[in-house]
Amino acid sequence: MILDHIFNSTSENMSDVPDESVDLVVTSPPYNIDIQYGNKTEKGSILESKGIKYADKMDEDDYRQMLFTVFSECKRVLKKNGSAWINIKNRYDNGIVVPPFWILDLFQDMYLKNLIVWNFDWGGSTNKRFAPRYEFVFWFVKDKNNYTFNLDDVKIPALNYRPDRYKSQLKNPTDVWRISMVSGNFEERTSHPAQYPEELIERIVLAGTNKGDIVLDPFMGSGTSAVVAKKLGRHYLGYETVPEYCQIANERLSRVSEGYNE
Incomplete structure (x- = not known):
């Protein structure tokens, strides 16, 4: 099987990946909200007012069918003790918030272990309702x-540690994660308009895999999942239809030292 590779093709057909060969799927699928933003930056400076876009406005039935096909392929290649982590957010449609709980319909043959709330510190502003500052990770x-969950690898410092009550100064991060979004001055920032942070994926990969395991992202985008996997000594596979994003991902990967022997 090909490892450590990003295919410039749709993940609706992952024939390159054998059945039950992947340990973890982590991804953020297109939100289908017709994104019209994205700056192209370098070292914190804006080079162009608009970055490369991807198609993010489909007929809703076609969109759901596409995700059903992709996630069916993900489940085919996922090992029996594997897991899938899906980052998705509310949509705001015609003045109404539409939560993404419909995604549960696509995973009726799997078990929901956690619904993570990813809380961040900035975003769009509005005076018509409270400003949204979270997304979900299913x-x-x-x-x-029977699944991998390395809690000790992702524990965080306890703010109110008492040695008379607790054995360790570290604690479970809980299901609310406060992690900053990727802003324009982040070193990891690319021209992708919806890039999620390495810190978010790092916690998922550490908790859900062991060294040498295979991480798959069917909507690879700018390569964050692959970059984190490589840094942490895991193998990666990805699919991305936009050639420019594949190039960005591979350039990021070329700057990363493999962590297999660390």
Whole structure:
């Protein structure tokens, strides 16, 4: 099987990946909200007012069918003890918030272990309602009793540690994660208009895989999942239809040292 590769093709057909060969799927699919933003930056400076776009406005039935096909392929290649982590957010349609709980219909043959709330510190502003400052991460497993969860690898410092009550100064991060979005001055920032932060994916990869495992992202975008996997000594596979994003991802990967032997 080909490893450590990003295919410039749709993930609706992942024939390059054998059945039950992947340990973890992590992705943020297109939101289908007709994105019209994205600056192209370098070292914190804006070079162009608009970056490369991807098609993000489909007929809703076609959009749901596309995701059904992609996630069916993901489940085919996922090991029996594997898991899938899907980052998706509310949509605001015609003045009404539409939560993404419809995604549960696409994973009826898997088990929801956690619904993570990813809370961040900036975003769009509005005076018609409270400003949105969170997205969801759905964590599904194939086997509700047999899956990888390395809690010790992702514990965080306890703010109110008391040695008389607790054995460790570290604690479970809980299901609300406060992690900054990727802003224009982040070193990891690319021209992708919807880039998620390495810190978010790092926690998922550390918790859900072991060194040498295979991480798959069917909507690779700018390559964050692959970059994190490589840094942490995991193998990666990805699919991305936009050639420019594949180039960005591969350029990012070329600057990363493999962590397999660290």
